[in-house]
Amino acid sequence: MKKTRNKMRTKLILTLAAALIFTIQGFSQSNADAKQAIFPKGEQGPASNFTGKAFNYGLVANDSTYHTVVGNVYFEPGARSNWHRHPAGQILVITAGEGYHQIKGRPIEKMRKGDVVKCPPNVEHWHGASPNSALHQMYIIPNTEKGIVEWLQPVTDKEYNALNKQ
Incomplete structure (x- = not known):
């Protein structure tokens, strides 16, 4: 009986230690991502366009020469844009x-550091961080004389979590 209790206690301690290490690694990864950022965090985006906290830092403002907008968005873990086009x-x-x-x-x-994603013209889409990692993305919007963005409805938790059910 005493041996069984000691084994259970040892197993519990090992499980708790593993959980703590996993949590620390996840926290460290999120902090490492923030420290690796190329651009400043920027201004927080409006809650009407994002779930969670997302920050925009403009790099190239729209003008009549280049007709292009370039910027960086930092999404905190779990943050995402609304559907938009x-x-x-x-x-x-x-x-x-x-x-x-x-x-x-x-x-x-899924998107990871180094990936390039093309969102087709006038097609509804959304993007954001995974639940356990921050995300930094540079965006390029060409031909702004056609318009820049049309914000739509929020991405539901069910839609956001659908990846885990695939």
Whole structure:
């Protein structure tokens, strides 16, 4: 009986230690992603367009010469954009962290540092951080004379969590 209790106690201690190490590694990874950021955090995006906290830092303002907007968005873990579309499309370059992207009617795709994602013109989509990692993405919106963005409805928790059910 005493041996069984000692084994159970040892197993419990090992399980708790493993959980603590996993939590610390996840926290360290999130902090490492923040420290690896190329651009400043920027201004927090409006709650009407994002679930959770997302911060925008503009790099290239719209003008009549280049007709292009470039910036960086930092998503805290679990944060995401609403569904939206761009009249001329959008290109995302993932510079740190891990996140998700979905085009309406298609499965959610994972995004990681180094990935490049093309969002087609006038197609509804959303993007944001995974639940346990921050995400830094540079966005490029070309041909802004056609318009920049049309914000739509929030991404539901069910839609956001659908990746885990695939």
